[in-house]
Amino acid sequence: MSIRFIPVTQINDPLTIALGLSGGSATGKTYSALLVARGMAQEMVGKSGAPIGYVDTENKRALHYKEAFPEMMHFDFAATNEAGEVVGFGPERWIEVIDAAEAAELPVLIMDSFSHAWEGVGGVLDLHAQVLDRLVRDKEAQNARYNNTSPVDPAKYSQLAWAEVKPRYRRLIDRIVRAKTNIIICTRAKPVMQAGFGAKAKNARPTKTRREDVPWDPASDGDLMFEMTAMVILDPSAPGCPVHQIKVADQFKGLFDPRRPMGEYTGAAMAKWARGQSEAQEQKAIMDGARDKAREGTEAFTAWWNSDDGKAVRPVVRPIMDEIQALCRVADEVATISDDVPFGRPDEDYGETFTGEADRG
Template sequence: MTAHIRFIPVTEITDPLTLSIGLSGGSGTGKTYTSLLMARGIAEVVTGRKGAPIGYVDTENRRALHYKSAFPEMLHFDMQAVDEAGQMIGFGPERWIQVIDAAEAANLPVVILDSFSHAWEGVGGVLDLHATTLDRLTGGKDDLKDKRSQLAWAEVKPRYRRLIDRIVRAKTNIIICTRAKPVMQKGFGDRAENARATKTRRKDVPWDPAADGDLMFEMTTMVILDPSAPGCPVHQIKVADQFKGLLDARRPMGIETGREMATWARGQGDAQAQKEKLDAARAAARSGRDALQAHYKGLDDAGKRLASTILDELKRIAVEADQARETVGGEISFNDTRPTPEDMARAEAEALAARSQEEA
């Protein structure tokens, strides 16, 4: 039986979008407090009232309760690796799916998962599941582990992908906190960069989140906090244009950040207008450095502040545009010296005739 498929005009779709925000950082970077502040702003916009409930899933030995007097609206769930009977149940993908199901059933406007790193590297998490599966497939024989590692991943990864899909399709807003560890560096000062590249790293970000790259890039926003500036989105891994003017690496995120993000998700605010301004700056940069400079000078102070959020990107585009023009002397070159198929056939025929004469 063929399922009924209906394409819906966007003007009929009025449901607000949901946010999935990733905060990663080491100890002392302010993940817990920042997530609570942002959640308060989100909850107030979603419900239209102050003091709206904030769901908090705590795997960190009830660390969130340090802030219970500051956030009396918090609804706390102590997620432990053992159940009430003392049986080990771990932090497998299916448990996290149950948590999100429960948050939706409770009509929570926002839920914080802290620390979601347990889903990846905790007891019963993805790495633990892979190791257990690999032991089963190899019978504990070390010489077979390299050969059968991919088979083990083939069993585990679909379970984790179902969890990621559940997060993406959640009907409640989610803030995911993950741990981050320092990355070994090579070079010094401005020339320092990560010694080993992975899909979850950028060369200029000296932190490695304890999470999978598939999850990180599914987030609406993904930032890494640094101990040098607690709560500040210092390393912006994935930030949509709509939020670039909102996230300032020099300013801690807080209640207003959550409000602005939630306002955008409800189809309101000026986030789309900000994106259009950034696109206009990119269009100017594609005409080169002079055009970019002229565009920048014509902006008001607010426009300049917004453009500064992607200034490195704009400079790169402008430089590449100028270099492309210099390569062809400022014009399109029609003097293509590459041989055509006809030229190649003619040359081959001439060479063959010359060889025949020599043999004669």
């Protein structure tokens, strides 16, 4: 294999976008995906009416919007084939769909609901259960041959089953990431059981991918959301609004306003970024500059915020104000610590004063 490193100045191909939208019922996933896809497709193709590919696993639900989106290219992705045989939603079928979308040169493809790839018939969880059942039966048969009457514990074979199934799913995720068309993935989300009430409520069962401030669990692999260009969770309290922003890079933070529904402008702006024609890099530099100023403390940041320079970039910085506030708070706390106090704690915490040479032993 010949390996060649190419100067980035010679790479002019547009990037592709993988946008993840998750949410419960009545959060506006389908309509929002179509609006974003329309803006994305029109920007990519350069004209209105650009085609939108739509993979529909939900009994043709997307066709409820066919009059509003006549440019939709619909595919009814059912669990059965034309002969009525159950074929399910296995990873390989989704890869075929992406291959077909690229062959048709569709500028954007919506996959709704991609949760079927995880928890549907023939999806990853179903495949894991099938493999686990086979491994247990094989072990039971082996025990029978040797007159071993010990019961077989399925839990001991779960990881072996995952080792057989997960590579198939990872190939699908890799196909999504490397797709030559833009992809919008819609997944269902389920409410997380809460502990406590009101302002003190928090998620009762933490996981490695679940944030305490997000009371929804996407019905998908936990790692999928971090493979997306951007990933947001919609909430019934504000349909179409990216309320819970799981993964949003600086170049998109101004687009995803939790108080404003996503629309064609969202897709168009993301497409401009993908084509290298947006002001995203300049906006990121402004945000980084604001972060640097916040690291100087609240007083310094406030002075900058009220200066002509700060006023000129306020719209760009506002989406990260929670982060700015946290940085200011840390800087203010650090400023109160004396350089003469080791580890930032008063001498009395140690029982005696740290004197340097005498304490080195």
